[in-house]
Amino acid sequence: MEQNQLIRMDNMGIVVASLDNAISFFTEIGLKLEGRATIEGEWAGKVTGLGNQHVEVAMMVTPDGHSRLEISQFLAPVTISDHREAPVNSLGYLRVMFTVSDIDELLPRLQKHGATLVGEVVQYEDVYKLCYIRGSEGLLIGVAQELHKK
Structure with missing residues (x-):
């Protein structure tokens, strides 16, 4: 019998209060909207364990x-927990990290969408310049810029 082999990571999911705000924020980072749909009914609830549900997904x-982010806004049942203000060392979902070409150019654009810097922009050796931000909806987002020695 052949052992099951991992093929790929399909996506990471994040639940938000406003799908439109999250789409706008992640578009500003550089992601593209691949699709948007409404998922509802008992069949979907069998997967999530939530019963009859109504969710808007982008x-x-x-x-x-190669990488996807599934953003969901639950219309029913209502969300019952909120981890957006959790500090960096909390258990569970922590953050998603994106590599960008220019942090200094990107941060002011994200701040127009309500993003705030968690700590400072730091440089790790000659490898990365990086920071954490609280983005749209208070989500913890990592942003890294690869540095190249000249």
């Missing part, structure tokens, strides 16, 4: 087409 994809 699938965002990175420019290289």
